[in-house]
Amino acid sequence: MSTNRHPIEQEELMAYLDGELPADQATEALSHLELCPECQALAADFRDISQDLMAWEVEVPEADISLEIKNAFAERFQPHEAVKVSWPRLKNGVITSRWLWAGALAIICVAVGLAFLFTGRNRNEDRSTTYPSMASIEQYLMPDRDAEIALARSAAPESISNDAKVLVLEWRGYETAVEGKNGFVCMVERSWMSPLNSAQFWNPKVRVPVCFNPAAAQSILPLTIKRTEMVLAGLSKAQMIDSIKAAYDNKELPAPEPGAMCYMMSRAGYLNDTLGHYVPHLMFYFPLTDKSSWGADLPDSPVTLNPQFQGGPEPITEFVISVGKWSDGTVAPAM
Amino acid sequence: MRKNARIFDSPYRGKEKMRSDTRVVFACLPFAVMFAFSTVRRLQAQDNSAPANMASIDPYLMDRDSEIAMARSAAPQSIAKDATVMALGRHGYETAVEGKNGFACLVGRSWDLPKNNPAFWDPKIHGPICLSAPAVRSFLPIYLKKTELAIAGRSNDQIEDVIIKGIAKGELPTPEPGSVSYMMSKQGYLNASIKGPWLPHVMFFVPEIDPKALGSDLGDDVPLGAREEKIGRYTTIDVPVSNWSDGTPSPKMTGGH
Numbered sequence: 001m002s003t004n005r006h007p008i009e010q011e012e013l014m015a016y017l018d019g020e021l022p023a024d025q026a027t028e029a030l031s032h033l034e035l036c037p038e039c040q041a042l043a044a045d046f047r048d049i050s051q052d053l054m055a056w057e058v059e060v061p062e063a064d065i066s067l068e069i070k071n072a073f074a075e076r077f078q079p080h081e082a083v084k085v086s087w088p089r090l091k092n093g094v095i096t097s098r099w100l101w102a103g104a105l106a107i108i109c110v111a112v113g114l115a116f117l118f119t120g121r122n123r124n125e126d127r128s129t130t131y132p133s134m135a136s137i138e139q140y141l142m143p144d145r146d147a148e149i150a151l152a153r154s155a156a157p158e159s160i161s162n163d164a165k166v167l168v169l170e171w172r173g174y175e176t177a178v179e180g181k182n183g184f185v186c187m188v189e190r191s192w193m194s195p196l197n198s199a200q201f202w203n204p205k206v207r208v209p210v211c212f213n214p215a216a217a218q219s220i221l222p223l224t225i226k227r228t229e230m231v232l233a234g235l236s237k238a239q240m241i242d243s244i245k246a247a248y249d250n251k252e253l254p255a256p257e258p259g260a261m262c263y264m265m266s267r268a269g270y271l272n273d274t275l276g277h278y279v280p281h282l283m284f285y286f287p288l289t290d291k292s293s294w295g296a297d298l299p300d301s302p303v304t305l306n307p308q309f310q311g312g313p314e315p316i317t318e319f320v321i322s323v324g325k326w327s328d329g330t331v332a333p334a335m
Numbered sequence: 336m337r338k339n340a341r342i343f344d345s346p347y348r349g350k351e352k353m354r355s356d357t358r359v360v361f362a363c364l365p366f367a368v369m370f371a372f373s374t375v376r377r378l379q380a381q382d383n384s385a386p387a388n389m390a391s392i393d394p395y396l397m398d399r400d401s402e403i404a405m406a407r408s409a410a411p412q413s414i415a416k417d418a419t420v421m422a423l424g425r426h427g428y429e430t431a432v433e434g435k436n437g438f439a440c441l442v443g444r445s446w447d448l449p450k451n452n453p454a455f456w457d458p459k460i461h462g463p464i465c466l467s468a469p470a471v472r473s474f475l476p477i478y479l480k481k482t483e484l485a486i487a488g489r490s491n492d493q494i495e496d497v498i499i500k501g502i503a504k505g506e507l508p509t510p511e512p513g514s515v516s517y518m519m520s521k522q523g524y525l526n527a528s529i530k531g532p533w534l535p536h537v538m539f540f541v542p543e544i545d546p547k548a549l550g551s552d553l554g555d556d557v558p559l560g561a562r563e564e565k566i567g568r569y570t571t572i573d574v575p576v577s578n579w580s581d582g583t584p585s586p587k588m589t590g591g592h
Binding site for chain 1: 410411412413414436437438467468469512513515517519535537539541542544547548549550553554555556557558559570572574575576577578580582
């Protein structure tokens with residue numbers, strides 16, 4: 001791939017597919033990938049190779065090979081006296097079995113190496129090929145409306161969520177299931193609120209209960225609604241990126257209001273295949289902010305940067321502070 | 336002491352029947368944030384026994400190395416080690432250590448409390464805090480101004496008046512986005528009622544917003560506290576965290592509050 005025609009190198013494309021690119025590069029790669037058939041084909045090839053490698057297993061050797069290897073093994077480690085006794089066999093074909101043995105060892109080494117490689121690469125993100133595209137909408141919906149309401153409310157302590165508005169996801173988007181009176185809005189976000197380059201973007205198992213405070217309901221919730229609308233309309237990620245950028249440019253989507261934050265304290269949530277329930281936490285939204293100015297992600301710092309919008313089209317920085325208890329008052333495990 | 340407890344319970348939580356452990360935590364929150372410019376402004380009681388101004392700077396001064404260490408203890412080492420450290424001298428705060436990460440750590444003194452607080456001139460008060468760069472620009476000047484006025488012998492009323500007018504005239508700043516502070520020291524002494532450092536917490540500052548709109552004061556189960564700082568025209572948000580700056584767990588947090 002020439003950099004004259006493509007903004008990303010093959011290595012970067014592979015890194016992108018493995019979720020290893022920094023967010024800004026990933027967004028660039030994604031944008032290009034959506035529009036470049038050549039790169040799409042290449043990405044498909046990479047995915048196939050990757051899948052083949054992941055699926056590949058060392059076959060159980062056939063019985064006669066086992067015997068040959070066994071013999072070779074026995075010869076290799078026999079006392080010298082015994083070697084002398086068996087030496088004539090070498091001339092009768094054991095050399096071949098030794099080659100087989102060496103070959104098998106090489107294959108095992110390569111397989112183990114690849115396994116480590118891919119395990120390491122995917123420690124923080126599942127395979128990008130696990131959820132390559134949107135599942136059917138049914139898989140994202142919760143058939144039990146009351147269960148979704150309860151899950152949404154579980155994002156915050158009862159003193160907040162009892163009086164909050166509750167939204168639930170329906171076929172055509174989020175709808176108000178319960179009117180609120182304290183300005184907070186609780187809902188269950190789906191996977192498409194993940195970073196746009198996340199391997200979990202289409203994971204239908206994701207359920208993220210969240211309660212936005214009034215400032216976030218005004219300035220962050222519209223983004224959730226918009227992303228959901230775009231997903232249900234079948235837009236590609238590149239189209240979503242363009243649309244979000246345009247929406248911020250023309251003020252259709254607002255900047256985070258001062259004090260915009262949310263509660264995410266549900267023990268019943270499922271953030272993704274890696275994080276599971278995660279830990280109860282609060283999130284605070286700001287216009288783009290350098291994380292170093294907060295001391296976020298430094299060793300022992302209680303503040304972390306949420307990568308949700310990092311490098312994405314949303315001009316939002318999100319800081320996370322974990323808290324000690326789930327919304328039901330039970331003590332959470334240490335982070 | 337009973338009077339103190341009532342004073343600081345009431346404005347923060349507005350509840351009489353909090354669980355006792357929760358009361359300990361949340362009733363103390365204004366003390367925890369006292370240095371960091373967040374405080375109770377609805378205090379009504381005036382302790383007439385409290386002095387009107389600083390008699391001498393001497394009781395407030397510390398051994399310089401101890402003050403540097405205490406200031407740095409406000410934040411994890413990864414932040415504090417590269418921060419500017421300020422120490423109180425006879426004429427105000429001085430830079431004791433030049434930093435390079437934009438943070439500034441110092442030990443706050445009592446005159447950042449609300450003017451009616453009986454501890455306003457209590458020399459035992461020590462509030463270690465590390466401020467982010469935006470907070471250094473937009474909050475520290477107010478505290479330094481208070482310090483200057485306190486050392487100059489102004490009364491608590493006079494100090495507050497000067498701050499209010501300074502902000503109104505634009506001579507003193509209001510909070511910048513990203514203004515955050517760490518108060519995670521085990522060594523603090525935030526008030527005689529607490530007799531210690533309260534809980535490790537992160538505190539940040541936003542333009543004036545109703546604390547209830549953050550969930551504060553809505554119930555005992557809400558894991559943050561917020562307070563409007565009318566004097567400074569901002570709202571502080573305090574989020575208790577699990578560990579002290581040295582990495583050890585906070586018993587009250589791990590055991591629940």
